Amino acid sequence: IVVDLLVMSLVFTADIHYSLFVLETLWSLGAGMIVLGLMIRLPFSIILGTGLLIVFGHNLIDFAEKSRDGIVPLWWNFLHRPTITPLWDNHSLFILYPFLSWAGLMLLGYCCGKLFTTMEPLRRNKILLWTGIGALLFFIVMRAINVYGDPVPWSQQKNGMATFFSFMNVQKYPPSLLFICATIGPVLIFLAFIKNTQGRLSKLISVYGRVPLFYFILHFFIIHIAQVITYLARGHSISEGMKGVPGLPFKFSVPGEGYPLWIVYVIWITVVILMYPLCKWYDRYKTNHKEKWWLSYL
Numbered sequence: 087i088v089v090d091l092l093v094m095s096l097v098f099t100a101d102i103h104y105s106l107f108v109l110e111t112l113w114s115l116g117a118g119m120i121v122l123g124l125m126i127r128l129p130f131s132i133i134l135g136t137g138l139l140i141v142f143g144h145n146l147i148d149f150a151e152k153s154r155d156g157i158v159p160l161w162w163n164f165l166h167r168p169t170i171t172p173l174w175d176n177h178s179l180f181i182l183y184p185f186l187s188w189a190g191l192m193l194l195g196y197c198c199g200k201l202f203t204t205m206e207p208l209r210r211n212k213i214l215l216w217t218g219i220g221a222l223l224f225f226i227v228m229r230a231i232n233v234y235g236d237p238v239p240w241s242q243q244k245n246g247m248a249t250f251f252s253f254m255n256v257q258k259y260p261p262s263l264l265f266i267c268a269t270i271g272p273v274l275i276f277l278a279f280i281k282n283t284q285g286r287l288s289k290l291i292s293v294y295g296r297v298p299l300f301y302f303i304l305h306f307f308i309i310h311i312a313q314v315i316t317y318l319a320r321g322h323s324i325s326e327g328m329k330g331v332p333g334l335p336f337k338f339s340v341p342g343e344g345y346p347l348w349i350v351y352v353i354w355i356t357v358v359i360l361m362y363p364l365c366k367w368y369d370r371y372k373t374n375h376k377e378k379w380w381l382s383y384l
Contacts, residue, residue, distance in 0.1 A: 087116040089303070097306045100314070100337035101330075107173070110182040111302070117164075117185035118192035125193070134197045140190025145263050147186075148237040168259045180335075184260040191266060211278040218274030225267035229253060235264040293362060296369045299384055305361050312353070314338045 090112040098108050125133055147166050151158060163169040165186040171179045201210045225235075232239045240252040256265040280288055294301055317327055317338040327338035334341070345353075372381045 087113050090116070093303065094306070097303075097310055099335050100310060100327075101335065103176075105176050106170075106178050106180055106335040108180045108182060112299075114183035114185040114188040115192070118189035121189040122192055122196055130197065130200070133193055137190050137193030137197060140186060141194060141266060142263060144187045144190065144260075145235055145237065166260055178335075182259060187260045187262075187266070191261070191270070214274045214278035218271045218276075218278065221267040221271030221274065225264050225271065228267075229256070229264050235267075236262040290362075293365050293369060297365050297372070300368050301361055301365055304364065305357055308357055308360065309353075310338075317343075 087109075090109055091107050094110065094112060095104060095106065095108045096102070098110075099106050122133075125136065144166065151167065158167060160171060163171065163181050164184060166184045167181075168184060169181050171181065173179055201213060205213075228235045229240065236256045238255070238257060240249075240255065243249040243252050254268070256262050256268060258265055261269075280291075314327065317340075318324070320343065322338075322340070330337045331340060344350075375381060
């Protein structure tokens with residue numbers, strides 16, 4: 087949570103005065119870890135039941151928010167509703183990732199680990215496969231009937247492609263039940279098959295997976311350094327970038343000066359490739375320096 091407030095807020099905004107503190111991915115995971123840490127000694131069934139209750143039931147809160155015309159206390163925003171809250175002077179707090187549904191998903195992820203520690207591979211992979219398929223089917227059915235699982239219903243659009251996009255446009259902030267089903271379902275199916283292989287792909291992916299926090303922080307630094315370089319290359323000055331655009335909390339950024347989507351994908355793939363040798367080096371460094379306890383937190 088501290089890394090999110092002090093490091094990632096600076097990375098995202100490039101504002102050394104911290105006019106905007108951002109609570110996003112790391113904050114929600116940190117809050118989820120606190121919840122899991124408090125529940126870790128409870129019976130497995132209670133942890134599993136709590137996780138299922140949160141994941142399948144948290145969208146009921148949407149109806150409560152509508153009945154209150156969107157007027158909710160601050161603690162509610164930390165749980166379930168993204169918002170920007172004034173703090174002092176010119177400083178504000180941007181709650182981008184409310185943590186409730188992420189905490190529920192983390193509890194289920196912890197319970198899923200039992201499949202890997204107590205179950206033989208064939209049975210485990212079968213459970214992963216059918217759970218993933220079930221999640222996707224549940225998503226399709228529940229999204230089609232447009233009753234529950236996401237606060238924004240899909241609608242018929244001007245053509246089939248636009249209607250498909252409306253159907254798939256489920257809420258990530260916070261993740262709705264249907265967003266979770268649509269994303270975790272394919273992951274479980276992929277996991278059922280990838281665990282059966284020890285080839286190049288699994289070894290390649292594991293390099294990133296063994297140093298997730300290192301990758302997460304550093305890849306944002308690389309992206310935003312590239313953003314500053316691009317900003318200056320377009321004729322803007324450093325002082326202009328530090329001043330920013332009125333009403334926009336992100337420095338070195340001008341609305342309308344972005345790139346087409348295909349270039350964004352090229353940049354994304356390039357950053358992932360650039361991160362590979364760095365992640366491999368850091369993983370090797372951690373392995374060879376286990377006496378440095380603090381490395382386990384990075």
